[in-house]
Amino acid sequence: MNKKDLKEFLDTKAEFYNHPQFIESDPIQIPHQFTLKEDVEIAAFLTATISWGNRKSIINNAHKMMDLLHNSPYDFVMNHSEADLEPLSAFVHRTFNGHDFVQFIKSLQHIYKNHRGLEAVFAANVDRNSLQPAIHQFKNSFFEIDHLPRTKKHVSDPLKNSAAKRINMFLRWMVRNDNNGVDLGIWQSISPSALSCPLDVHSGNVARKLRLLKRKQNDAKALLELDMALRRLDQHDPVKYDFALFGLGVFENF
Template sequence: MDIKKRLDAEVEKRNRIGEVSEDNLDPILVAKRYNNPTISLICALFSYGNVKQIVKFLDSLDFSLLQKNDEEIKNALENHYYRFQKSDDVIALFVALKRLNKKTTLEKIFHDGYKNKKNIIDGLNSVISCILEQDSYNSKGYSFLIGKVTTKTKGAGALKRWMMFLRWMVRKDNIDMGLWSSEYLQDLIIPLDTHTFNVSKKLGLLERKTYDLQAAIELTEALKSFDVNDPMKYDFALYRLGQEKLL
């Protein structure tokens, strides 16, 4: 099998209006209603578990709260929770992002971390640090939601939800929104989930057996042999191949 030809065909097949819909769910469906980086980040961070439950939870959120005061946010979200996150965790995220947006933007924070070494992980570390600095609040659920500064790749979490957020923000096609500068495009790292991990091993694109950030980096390097400027264009296709059990 010609892997590149197979994946290129899958990319073309998936890159269409309607590929993501109420009948074919993905969290980006909610994010694209708003075309807003902060709302998109909330959608991405809660993107774990069953996709129907993810979308149901995201649909329950009032994103206009990002313009409200702390007390209004607390009162509106006191009954909202999702899997590992209690209401206090949801409230803390909204409060932190509201405070951050009053001072700067997510893209500026990301760019400040990224620009010296053109390193995506450095950019994400900058954003994660800034969010955590907005409030002293902490809990197990909140730590899971936001993540932590990453200083190693082997054995480290794959940062799947964060990498997916970056794909949404940087790439521009019928799936992704392209709200940020395209200068980051060739440096993006694939948002590795179990579907993509398993499919990539079956296709011989990934030899690493450990599901970690190093595996995401190695898979991205393999995909660069197909398209050095936009290796991320294969991500959604690989994901759907696994999700729909087409291999």
């Protein structure tokens, strides 16, 4: 398939899957329940954090997270007492447990009180049209306060060769405005051109079959290779092709 045919194929698939019906089976439905900017971004960040494994389980557990935050995540983050945190200790999603959940709430409060919020801390560290250094700096800021060492594994670091799939997905949700009501696009200070594809087993396998990606491991080096390929197809909105790659892999067994 030449570049022109590949672009037409992926544009068609991206348009097909980047549709409101996509929300019904995707974790992005959780932040869509909120209207306050801070509620949306906190719900999105926590949901993205547990987005690995069975999608139904992810969605069910994300709903449990929101229930434990009284369905007012920003108010809970900013105004919780130690007693309010106790019910969170029973939460578990795979290796993310209640201790991690409590740490995330405390670290999020730190981000909003001392770094002007999630958008500001990411926007301050965009480097050369890439958000990967910003993810690294965000992790440093997130764990500036006293924290459990075990919890650090739940925020990936691209500068340690991680593809950072979940946090790149969160950033896609926040930054990209697709005009179709799927991605939320509530952050105006970061350009969609700086986004990276949330690289996972599905998107990686499809990208290799389409010769967009040669590297076998789904790591930071593979992400850079895929980013460059997708930006050649659309430099302004490269991660729209995440819908195509994911849809082809999950729904069409491409």
